Amino acid sequence: MPALDRARTLAQTSAGIAIAMGIMNIATYAFTMLATYLLGPKDYGALIAAMNFLIVVSVLSLGLQATAARRISADRGHVAQIERSIMRVTYRAAAALGLLLLALTPLIDRMLRLDSLPTTALIAVSAVPLTIMGGQAGILQGERRWAPLGLVYVAAGLPRLVIATALIVLAPGEFTALLGVTIGFFAPAVVGWWVLRGGRQAGDASPEHGGTAILKESLHNSHALLAFFALSNVDIIVARNVLSDHDAGLYAAGLIISKAMLFLPQFVVVVAFPAMSTAHERRRAMVRSLTLIAGLGVLGTLAAWLLAPLAMVFAGGADFSEIQPYLWLFAILGTLLSMIQLLVYSVLARRGRWTVLAVWAALAVVVSVGLMQDTLLGLLTTVVAADAVLLVLLLGATVHVLREQATSAPVAAPVA
Template sequence: MTTTTERGAAPGGSGLRGMLRGSVGIAVAMGVMNIATYGFQMVAARLLGPQEYGAVAGLMALLLVMGVLQLGLQATAARRIAATPGHVAQIELTILRVTYRAALALGALMLVLAPAVWVVLRLDSPVSAVLLAFAAVPLTIMGGQAGILQGERRWFPLALLFLGVGVPRVVIGTVCLLIWPSETSAMFGVLIALLVPATIGWFALRRDREPGESSDEHHARPVIRETTTASLALLAFFVLSNIDILIARNVLTLHEAGLYAGGLILTKAVLFLPQFVVVIAFPSMSTPEQRRRALLQSLGLVFLIGLICTIGAWVLSDVAMVFVGGAEYGEVESLLPRFAVLGTLLALIQLLVYSVLARRGTRSAYVIWMAVVVLLALSPWVTTLSGLVTTVTMVDAALFAVLLGLTLWRVSDRQTALAADREAARAED
């Protein structure tokens, strides 16, 4: 499939060669982004120590949850452009308008909720919660921008945007922490760094487009509805993948919660390491004819990456501890392979969630919310660090099994219907 880019030019290769170039570029960019993003958290863990780093980890977890709106906009834009490339000009204009309004609305909401964030996360200062609210604006804006670039398969500017997410965070965030080692300083660095990818996205999309086809389907209301549905599904996933740090802060001692937060650095690294697979596969999963094959190949690749990371965490646990936070977090070293398994499960669940969004499914989100409820219901019985890791892993493993069964059934059902339609068309011919 070719898509229209600025001035109506085709993107940098939509065939196999272009796909390979795009895959490699996105993989490298997202690899650097994730290394840099979690490099910042490793720096924060070392400079702040377990207790205060636990607060930073809580802020970063909430930032990820806030990012569901950004990801909902990205998924909506990418799916619509990949499915109807002739409408790209109209879709881009609508997406950007919705994105700017959504960014301001989320920022205002988080500003109102700042006192609650201060209390729930047990932060030292309410200023950190206010900075988090401001960070919601550029975070959301870059989501709509990334979705447009992803749907058009403009991998190079998309790769630059991803680089802009990670590298400035580790550089600016580290400088802020060196000047003033505190949770507020860390959040200020994150806010300033988020302005970089939003600027890159604006620059990549700044030119006017040739008018294309137009449809009522791509007006603001349908886009908002789809974005809301996608965001709610992603919210369920991100609540699931981040609720454990909030549980840890409330059922464990602050020292143990800090140790758990250190172990989660490895979990999140394993979760986001294969994220390039989701980005590359999503346009194909949005196309019914390519959906099943893209899903199965992606699941296999994500599992393989997770398996390698888990073996690495077991065999090279002393090396992994360098990334987790060093000697202060030594009590968590024996649990690192289990944290890697948890990250693998979350990566697989994330891929299944995006496959649901690609086919515009909705019911699977309810299953994820049920898993969140189960995890919260079990939390009062968790009393140890090891027990929390075990509980979260068991809940996520059960969720993955259910989602995989539902997804394969739905995809097979759609494939059967498509085959029947093709057979009927051939019979009419």
């Protein structure tokens, strides 16, 4: 069947992973959009606060994924050892994180103002499969096995849409919504286990890929990603503390556009990261990726400005109409964050150490200045300005590093 063969071939390419991640993101935002209609501003604001906190918690998962992908891309001779070590560290880290979050449930509940310990406890449960998925996805990403990785990403979106939406319809509320999200997180972990279930022939072993070394690198990567995801999600927490429940709900609805602009080009990061881990592919991968993200950002911002009434359909509808004049600003915010995300991953790919301090500084600015705001527009402007300055700093640092590497690279001998 030629059509089936073409579909299989497409699934095994970078275009296939782009389609799979597109399905995941569309399903995620379809659920987010439906939740705005089914829950209303108050319950929706609580759900988004919990889900944004889960995004911050996912830094351990993403740290494990980046570690696995980088090590496998850079050392193809020890794939079997890396896979075993990664999954051993992953399972232990998932259990430890889940127990830690469960112990911190009262503190998290107060910080997010959920006023429901059972709802907050679901965050701890969600963290376990979410972390496991990271180790699995990193192995597939490092080997550039795009078709199985695509299945994992599709499983991360569609079950959440179906299960969580059904539970909200049956019993509207933040607990049932987050319960559906939690159940959905187990689907990609199961798919990841299935595609990696076959035994791999043992190869050479290296002390460099032992459990301790992998854990150290994963924690470093998680620290860098924690800075980024804290920066990209702290504004909703600030909003819930300085704005009224109504305005915080409006801000959360505007963030639907920001998150769309952040995650729409996420496939670029996934495909580019293995290339950014190798010195001879790094420069071209960076230039192409930044150009593509910037182009998508310009198109998305123009669409949010010129087609604002249509964009409101995806940002909550008539109940959230007060946010319509600012949708283009939320689109700019998402584009800035997407480009910052790529630059942070480029630091992880080349094992950089100090650039992440700039991300923490930007986070401090957003929190300190944001807490002094008392209007939605004031908070939004503060966040956009801080992220814009951070992007310029990271771009400058990246250009400097790439020029130094190009200067220090050995000149190849002429070939007869």
